[in-house]
Amino acid sequence: MSRTSSLTDAAWARIEPLMPVASRRGGRPFQDHRRVVEGIVWRFRTGSPWRDLPAEFGSWQTAWKRHRRFSGDGTWDRIFAEILADADAAGEIDWAVSVDSTVNRAHQHATNLSRGTQGASSSYKNLREEPPDHAIGRSRGGLSTKIHHLVDGRGRPLVVLVGPGQAGDAPMFPVLMDHLRVARRGPGRPRTRPTRVRGDKAYSSRAIRTHLRERGIVAVIPEPSDQQGHRARRGSRGGRPVSYDVEDYKGRNVVERGFNEDKQWRGLATRYDKLALTYRGGAVLRAITLWLKRLGDTP
Incomplete structure (x- = not known):
């Protein structure tokens, strides 16, 4: 593959039937889906400005507008969801899941929109709703954003959310679990319950442990020393x-290794997108x- 190629023929054959035919019922059909999608992938992989998209991908405005539309x-x-259903049918999902987040610096081009004060967790009642703070917050390193992952036992993402960089991980845990739904090929309800959940000490809380215990999910979460001391007292x-x-x-x-793979795309390692919607779409x-x-x- 060349430096600008992004998808193999086999990958595109799996994606193409899932792409929308037209922007709306009775509207003009979309053209050059593959070229545009590969342009979007190239942009996030390199972290380049949309205006610097190589001419072989067509108009940068088309790539941006289509990514904005498909994210929204x-x-x-x-x-x-369809790819996850295929993976589950092939037995590729390891249901011993891990949870964590990674903080990414927000570039100045991403931070020049006004931000509200609403928290991250309330922004995900609808995945495609733009949060008032645009999932940008001020943490120790400056303005930043978080990608929250729930991954399978091999580190492949099952749920992807974004939130402000200073927000805690524990409040996002029930939101991540609420969005875990993997459809089955054939009869049966979507699978929503892993066998176990691995998390670091940030996820050690009575509420999280109770939630997992009530659902019959094994919690593999250590207890921090302050909680141990409080319990002993x-x-x-x-x-x-x-x-x-x-x-x-x-x-x-595996979740840490998964974030390393995510950050091979420079447009994710540093956030250049103004909208949380389009950053999460990437x-x-x-x-x-x-x-x-x-x-x-x-490959």
Whole structure:
């Protein structure tokens, strides 16, 4: 493949039937889907400005508008859901999942919109709703944004969300779990319950442990020292010590490796997009390409 090629013929053959035919019922049909999608992938992979898109991908305005449309109308999410269903049918999803987030610096070009004060978790009642703060917040390193992942046992994304960089991880956990739905090929409801969840100490809370226990999901989450001390001071009222499988917890590193793969796309490692909608759209598109690679459709 050349430096500007993004998708193999096999990968495009899997995606093409899932692309929308026209922008609306009775509207003009979309043209050159493959060229435009490969241009969008190229832009996020290189982190280049949209205006610097090579001419072989066509008009940069077309690429931008189509990515904005597909991020907002759910096209990328529908394609991602279909790829996950194919992966589950092929037995490629390891349901011992891990959860974490990564903080990415927001470039100055992404931060010149006014931001509200609403928190991240309330922004994801609808995945395709633009949050008031545009998922940008001020953390120790400056203005930043977070990508939150729920990944399978091999580190491939199952749920992708974004939020402001200073927001905590624990409040996003139930939101991530609520959006875990993998359709089955054939009869049966979508799968929403993993066998176990691996998380670091940021996810150690009574609410999260209760949520997992009530659903019959094994929690592989260590307890931080301050919680241990608080429980010990309460004596018998503090409850039992938290136990978890130390060996199994070592498998949590797959989510860190998954973020390393995400950040091979420079447009995700640094956020240049003003809208959380389009930045998340790029992260979902990256997840699609990672699963296509897993399914043998990309090199």
